[in-house]
Amino acid sequence: MTDATAAIEARGLGKRYGHRWALTDCTLTVPAGHVVGLVGPNGAGKTTLISLATGMLAPTTGTVEVLGARPTSGPRQLARVGYVAQETPTYAGLSVADHLRLGAHLNPRWDAGLARRRIEQLGMDLKQKAGNLSGGQRAQLALTLALAKRPELLILDEPIASLDPLARREFLQVLMDATAEQEFSVVMSSHQVADLERVGDYLIVLIDSRVQVAGEVDHLVATHHLLTGPRRDRAGLPANQQVITDSHTGRQSTFLVRSDEPIIDPAWTVSPVSLEDIVLGYMGHSSARSADIKMLGARR
């Protein structure tokens, strides 16, 4: 997956339902060769963006390309992209085996061995009706269907949002195992960063159709710092330290800053920040200063 073409490339993408815009003027590049986490609060436009990328919706404005082609350009494009939809729908009246047969009939690159192996590993009964499966098993079945297609890109829309913690972990284990084995790009949306912290190596924070921050996870973690120390104005910080959030008490100031250089000012106590803190910082940042948002790293 050293392909130069982006997994998803959106330009001025917008979608309107009646009078309500679900996504407005969204421009972003989701790189290939990564497990990309698409994070944002509910209503940020994640599902709309994914629906547009999978061709389930047609854009009102702008364009979206997936692996360099239009989402609805034909069966070849459909074969290249695996999609696990929100709430992981399955045919309730069809058995697990029927679902595998369905995949085999409808996909030229179907890997029957892989599908059977995955289902066996999960200990699922082939004869069981999908309607009787647990939420976790249903999600696993939907994932297996998408994996056995042997896609170049796997798109998952909040696949684990409704699962219990154990089922979440199992789902992500299978997903990562498959990612290591099959080498495809993954785009996975979630409104919880915690879901993506380990599995994602690239993160895009989407708020109100805008990319707030995008970049490799390790780089984001390495360049964001939490500074605490004696009270100081945000103007008092060096120019290479970009303030994401700040809070002040009578004597103390706390800053979440982004800086590519190490923090050397001895007045500060510098603490590492988790990915979740970074994302929450940007969400707060966005609501506080949504007017003058700088698009960060969206085009790197």
Add this chain to the structure above:
Amino acid sequence: MIWLTWRQFRPQAVAAAVALVVIAILLAASEHSLASTYTSSGLARCHADCATVASRFIDKLGSLDHLLYFGSAALMYLAPALMGIFWGAPLVAREFEAGTHRIAWNQSVTRTRWALGKLGLVGLAAMATAGLLSLLVTWWASTIDRAASIAGGPVPVASGGAAGLHSTFLVLARLEPVIFAARGIAPLGYAAFAFVLGVTAGVLLRRTVPAMAVTLIVFVVIQVVVPNLVRPHLVPPVHVTSPVNVQTTHLHLNANASSGQVAIRLASAFAKPGAWVLSDTVITRSGAEAPDVSVSSGGVELLVPPAACIPTLGSGISRVAKCQSELAALHLRQSVSYQPASRFWPLQWLETAVYLVLAAALGGVCVWQVRRRRVP
């Protein structure tokens, strides 16, 4: 695509097959006695006065035959509607409701093929079911239909036979609208149309139950409109105008006791057994419709006859002659437009074609909507 469609359709297909088998057994079992009644009536080898023979055969039909005659006709009306409601409407709407279209649309098969596969396979199944059903019913009712055509016009039949329990019902020629739709190949067209109508409603409304309701309503409306407004004109009807025969010796006098009015009835000049009469009027010399004249299968009835025709005490033959000459002076002519019995099959083919074209057009709308409409 065919496999998935078949797999999803299997329960309905099995139900339809079971229903067909049950109906086949029922009809086949009762056909035996129907056939023997027919043979013993001598209608098959009749050379003279066949109308009477046919009426006698119809008279001898048992109550089970009556039940099946109308039951099977009702079934032929019901079956296409049921297929529209239970096969057509949920076909796509249920996928939208359950979100499973998101699985189907993300396999390596285009939506066009998905929609065509569903429409094609289940549509053919609907047509096959309706075809088999029609074949069964047409076969079972063939003797009655033949008798009805020969007897001419709707034949009142004394039901049951037990004295005092005379509930009459009609046996109709197969070209009459009620029976036409329950015979031959037209039900194939109805089934195809009703099915695609259901699918279209489902695609547009995206919800199963409202789609079912809309399917039923639209289908009923179409089934009322077509026989009344479309079918009569599929082939230009035949017009005949002939003078009303006033020389007929059996002048029927109809005295209405309560109003004191006297009407006279003349024999109808029109005698085409098995024809579908679209309009039957009596006109005067000027070509205008004669006032106070009603035409029915019984004949031409003059509600206000010439004075000479009103019987009085002591009147004799001379008065009859006067009545006849006065009637002749009216220059009454009977104008009939009708579809002759021989047009049964041409009309069947044409009507089937009309419904199939409608079904194909709606099918096009479905595919186009599925391609265009994006459902998240």
Add this chain to the structure above:
Amino acid sequence: MIEFHLDSRSGVAPYQQLIRQVRHALRLGLLRAGDQLPTVKDVAGSLAVNPNTVLKAYRELEYEGLVAAKPGVGTFVTKTVSEASVAAHQRLSLELSAWIGRAQQAGLDLESIEALFQRAVRSAAREEAV
């Protein structure tokens, strides 16, 4: 064979946690030259962690000369931390224990000791960076 675990609340990047766990195991003698590390796929699958993260950790360890990848076979430990350095560790560890003892005698509680220690480590890191 070593088994990895991840602490998602530590604030330390997952790949660094993996590196530290390998180094730690080497120091404690749990891993020796010739031992195989779990495959990338196994670690990714069992920890539900991105395979790139595991790859990155292994590459860094390789760069440090602690492990070597044999294509198609796996990743193997190449270097055992020398006896001498283990001995040195022991001496330093003893000195540190003695220092902590003195700090406690001076009235510091354990938390204060930790804060002192961390500040010293950080200022050393800062000098190194500058």
